[in-house]
Amino acid sequence: MSDKIIEIEDVSFQYDYDKTVLSHINFSMRAGDFVGLVGPNGGGKTTLLKLILGLNKANNGTIRIFNTPIQEFKDKNKIAYVSQKANAFNRGFPATVEEVVEMGLTASLGIFKRIKKQHKLAVYEALKKVDMTSYAKENIGNLSGGQQQRVFIARALVSEPELLILDEPTVGVDQQNVSNFFDLLSKLNQQHISLLIVSHDLQAIANHVTNVFFVNKTIQAIDSLEDYPLFTLGGE
Amino acid sequence: MLASLLEYDFLRHTFITGIIIGFIAPLLGSFIVVRRLSMMADALSHVTLAGIAFGLLLEKKTGITAITPFYSGLGFSVVGSLFIEKLRKLYTAFQELAIPVILSAGVGLSVLFIALADGFNADLYSYLFGSVSAVSKQDMYIVLVIAIIVCIVIFSIYKELFLLSFDEEQATINGIPATVIHTFFIILTALVIAASMRIVGVLLVSALMTLPVAIGIRLAKGFKQTIIYSILIGELSVIIGLIIGYYLEMPPGGSIVLFLILVLVSIIGAQHFKRRRLTSNMKSDVRG
Numbered sequence: 410m411s412d413k414i415i416e417i418e419d420v421s422f423q424y425d426y427d428k429t430v431l432s433h434i435n436f437s438m439r440a441g442d443f444v445g446l447v448g449p450n451g452g453g454k455t456t457l458l459k460l461i462l463g464l465n466k467a468n469n470g471t472i473r474i475f476n477t478p479i480q481e482f483k484d485k486n487k488i489a490y491v492s493q494k495a496n497a498f499n500r501g502f503p504a505t506v507e508e509v510v511e512m513g514l515t516a517s518l519g520i521f522k523r524i525k526k527q528h529k530l531a532v533y534e535a536l537k538k539v540d541m542t543s544y545a546k547e548n549i550g551n552l553s554g555g556q557q558q559r560v561f562i563a564r565a566l567v568s569e570p571e572l573l574i575l576d577e578p579t580v581g582v583d584q585q586n587v588s589n590f591f592d593l594l595s596k597l598n599q600q601h602i603s604l605l606i607v608s609h610d611l612q613a614i615a616n617h618v619t620n621v622f623f624v625n626k627t628i629q630a631i632d633s634l635e636d637y638p639l640f641t642l643g644g645e
Numbered sequence: 646m647l648a649s650l651l652e653y654d655f656l657r658h659t660f661i662t663g664i665i666i667g668f669i670a671p672l673l674g675s676f677i678v679v680r681r682l683s684m685m686a687d688a689l690s691h692v693t694l695a696g697i698a699f700g701l702l703l704e705k706k707t708g709i710t711a712i713t714p715f716y717s718g719l720g721f722s723v724v725g726s727l728f729i730e731k732l733r734k735l736y737t738a739f740q741e742l743a744i745p746v747i748l749s750a751g752v753g754l755s756v757l758f759i760a761l762a763d764g765f766n767a768d769l770y771s772y773l774f775g776s777v778s779a780v781s782k783q784d785m786y787i788v789l790v791i792a793i794i795v796c797i798v799i800f801s802i803y804k805e806l807f808l809l810s811f812d813e814e815q816a817t818i819n820g821i822p823a824t825v826i827h828t829f830f831i832i833l834t835a836l837v838i839a840a841s842m843r844i845v846g847v848l849l850v851s852a853l854m855t856l857p858v859a860i861g862i863r864l865a866k867g868f869k870q871t872i873i874y875s876i877l878i879g880e881l882s883v884i885i886g887l888i889i890g891y892y893l894e895m896p897p898g899g900s901i902v903l904f905l906i907l908v909l910v911s912i913i914g915a916q917h918f919k920r921r922r923l924t925s926n927m928k929s930d931v932r933g
């Protein structure tokens with residue numbers, strides 16, 4: 410047994426036959442790590458996260474999640490994910506903020522189980538962490554983009570995951586709240602939640618994470634962000 | 646009418662059946678609307694019509710009455726729902742393409758069966774628009790069984806179905822078997838369409854599933870509330886529609902749907918008026 414919660418060995422991936430998006434990736438993450446992924450648009454960061462989440466299937470190589478081959482990994486409630494496109498949902502959808510956060514409990518409750526009082530409490534606690542309790546009964550479609558993003562973060566937190574995966578979670582969140590949000594992440598990390606985050610907010614990344622990787626078809630650990638001043642401008 | 650309700654069995658059966666479908670059609674309809682499957686329900690009801698025409702043809706040509714049009718309609722509906730799922734998978738990028746395919750297949754088959762039978766009489770008419778006197782005791786029990794199945798399934802997988810409707814990617818990550826649930830759901834839809842057709846008629850079934858939700862969504866906050874409002878409105882429309890249908894001697898499908906349209910228009914009007922008054926108040930505040 411190792412304490413590695415993610416172990417990727419020699420994984421390559423392509424959506425179409427002619428274009429390799431990720432090539433011979435080796436990557437691992439230990440329990441308690443706070444890992445940042447950076448890289449240009451189209452570099453393959455989201456694709457890598459989706460491989461880890463089982464949404465994409467690797468063409469070759471092996472992926473182990475919590476010491477289990479990904480094909481056999483069943484403890485879905487250990488991982489929570491905030492997608493880059495989280496607030497691209499149908500704005501007219503009739504769901505309150507509370508109902509959206511409750512969705513985060515689906516995997517940990519399991520099928521046939523219903524939301525009870527203690528779960529409502531957990532929902533409230535999660536909303537408190539992102540400072541959104543006063544919107545609990547509002548329709549999610551009526552909130553601003555940044556507020557919605559905070560609700561989706563609450564949805565990820567509510568199940569108390571061991572690993573939190575965030576894909577550009579602070580896009581559209583104002584500066585004050587970005588700073589608050591990263592402080593929250595650091596606090597969660599101190600409570601032994603492992604974090605894997607994609608962000609273009611280099612300042613915030615530099616101040617908070619323990620390891621940074623640069624993803625652009627390949628992956629490499631980087632020691633100092635200063636070596637990569639231009640990659641956010643895009644292109645290879 | 647109350648007196649006749651006690652006096653005539655068929656009226657009682659119609660009323661009880663009406664109250665059951667007034668509940669399950671909007672319940673399922675709430676999910677149909679948020680999953681953008683309203684037109685799919687419409688397509689399925691035309692397949693049900695083909696099934697009914699087939700049953701009537703069988704009755705007329707062979708005299709076999711064991712397979713009533715109700716059963717053949719139910720059968721066609723369920724098989725059609727499986728075809729829709731298949732088509733939706735074949736055309737993942739254009740899922741709504743399944744609608745015209747299934748809809749035209751349903752209408753085409755109906756026309757074929759009607760032609761083969763050299764036309765039908767009033768029977769078909771009652772299947773098209775519903776009837777206050779068409780529900781047999783046996784039909785009523787079948788509808789009850791369908792309602793129990795629908796309630797059990799929805800109650801058991803409510804949160805999975807809700808998450809799947811809102812965010813398919815999260816649902817997949819959470820290990821929810823999306824394909825299985827999709828299939829279950831579309832079969833449920835077929836069952837509810839078949840159950841509702843005796844009261845509202847095949848052509849207006851999807852209206853009973855979606856119109857109460859269209860109204861509920863404007864009044865409610867959140868999904869649970871939308872379901873509750875939709876069911877209340879659904880029940881009200883069925884009861885009032887049946888009474889009007891009985892007295893005016895018109896098919897209840899028409900009176901139910903017209904009642905729903907009237908409610909929808911009034912609510913949109915009232916909300917519009919309220920907003921206008923709000924803005925004009927604000928203007929006078931600024932002036933004063």
Ligand SMILES: Nc1ncnc2c1ncn2[C@@H]1O[C@H](COP(=O)(O)OP(=O)(O)OP(=O)(O)O)[C@@H](O)[C@H]1O
Pocket residue numbers: 424425430448449450451452453454455456457493
């Ligand atoms: N569903 C898809 N089908 C086909 N190609 C895709 C798909 N998703 C992404 N790609 C391609 O894979 C490459 C990597 O995309 P990915 O979304 O992983 O980049 P990213 O690093 O997350 O970029 P960004 O910073 O813009 O979010 C891109 O060239 C993109 O065109």
Ligand SMILES: [Mg+2]
Pocket residue numbers: 454455456493576
């Ligand atoms: Mg991305």
